[in-house]
Amino acid sequence: MNGIIIYWSETGNTESMALRISDDTKFEAKRVEDVNVLDVLKYDNIVLGCPAMGAEELEETTFRPFFDKLLEKVDNQKLFLFGSWGWGGGEYMSLWEDEVKNSGKNLGCKGICGNGDASSFDEDEYDAFLNAINN
């Protein structure tokens, strides 16, 4: 089982989630600014983190272009989504999940998100997220 965590974070909430998931999966966590798509495609499990930005959107300058390119090129790999939100109740996560599903690519499981840092995850949902990654 191999995998990598790629994330964007401005104020540290999504980063704290990335580091928690890294602790629990032993996958390396890297900032999206520090990777390229071709390197990421070498992993079977690709765990992606981005907070809600814009109006229920992915961060548009760095993360969105990376994600668009990744989604176009990804094949049999499984994608897992996580991130932080402030006021939208996680609506952006549903939109993000739909985008992966509608592309026909593999969404490993329901995305996980919370209002704040890694301690804002629903713990049952977080367990299910980790189990899906490990299966």
Ligand SMILES: Cc1cc2nc3c(=O)[nH]c(=O)nc-3n(C[C@H](O)[C@H](O)[C@H](O)COP(=O)(O)O)c2cc1C
């Ligand atoms: C420019 C901007 C746009 C945002 N848009 C949304 C949004 O549409 N919905 C929402 O729930 N939170 C929104 N937020 C709140 C962030 O998602 C929230 O603060 C999050 O915890 C930031 O994650 P980070 O610490 O990893 O950068 C926005 C924050 C900023 C700065």
